[in-house]
Amino acid sequence: MSFITSDDTDAYFLQGGSSTDDSGTVWTEYTATEHTVSPWGPDLQHGAPPSALITHAIERIAPEGGRLVRVTTELFGAVPVARLHATARVVRPGRRICYLEAVITDDAGREVVRGSAWWVRTHDTTELENPGVPSAADLVPLSDASEPGPDTPFLTAWPGPYTASLDLRPAPGQLWVRSRMSVVAGVDDTPWSRLMSVADVANGTDRVLDPKEWLFMNTDLTVSLHRLPVSDWIGVRAEANFGPDGAGLTIGRLCDERGPIGSTNQSLLLQKFG
Incomplete structure (x- = not known):
């Protein structure tokens, strides 16, 4: 295979040449490095690393004096x-x-991921800041979460x-989840890119279907933030809805150690194996 092994880097991607036109x-x-490999097959990436890469590419061209408020990736x-x-x-x-x-395209020119984002100029609105929606009270603090064991459902479902x-x-x-990898080797992560390296796990957090019996792969990921995360740990509470x-549709609520930061939406393709 052509990916880079874990002995070479602690990042999801290595950056090569870059150019900018007029x-x-x-x-x-x-x-891509081997850390991007998904449970669906050794040659396929999990949805989170390319979502983080799209965000990284977009932030490289974003103006100064503001921040992204919404990122959508189409797989x-x-x-x-x-x-x-x-291309950004x-x-x-x-x-x-x-x-x-x-x-993002592959070597054959096939478009594999497309992403978009809204950027807004920032200014002081601390007088309006609130702790978030009422359901945020249901979020379990990181200090009350447990250490994972060998039978932790997320680990057994998504090896x-x-x-x-x-x-x-x-x-x-x-x-609660955080990545030990940087998105791009040698490049400092931003709060957005670090968040997007884990946000896609929402679809597997509320696991009411057996992934050995059902395919419930998301075709997209939309993340909207009313506040940037201030910690590496991201809390995800997700609700799976099946038509x-x-x-x-998976709807997720995101928080950091300080409180709620935003939400996720993922459209799902449902298909029974066999």
Whole structure:
């Protein structure tokens, strides 16, 4: 296989060459490491690392003086554990809001992931800050979560190199998670990129279907934040919803050690094996 082994790096991706054209569009080459490998197969990435890579590519072109408030990644197909090419550009420039986009393709030119984000200029609104929605009271503090054991449902349901790259603290109806890997080797993670390296696990947190019997793979991931995380540990409380016609939706609530920070939405493809 063409991926980089864990002996070489503690990151999900290695960055290669990069260039910028006159319009400000940035082209960058990345190579996936084995830490991206999903439970679905040794040649396929888990959805979290490419979501984090999309976010990394978008933040590289984001203006100064603001931050991203929403990131959406569209998973167009299986993301190979191999060399990838990212293109990032500003679609809608502006002084107060910007719309940004990034696309990831494989060596054959096949588009595998597309991402978009809204950026807003920041200013002081601390007088309006509140602790979040009432359901936030149900979030279990990290200090009350337990150490994972060999029978921890998340570990037994989702084995593989990506899961092995995570620190976990399970709690009733919730999972605290952080990654031990950086997104791109040699590049400091941002609060957004670190969050996106774990946000995709929401779909596997409320596990009411047996992954040995059912495929419930998400086709996208949308994360909206009213506040940037201030700690590496992210708490995820997710709710899986299954429709009668092969579609589903996972809705997640995100928090850090200080409290609620935002939410996730993932559209699901439901299919029974066999």
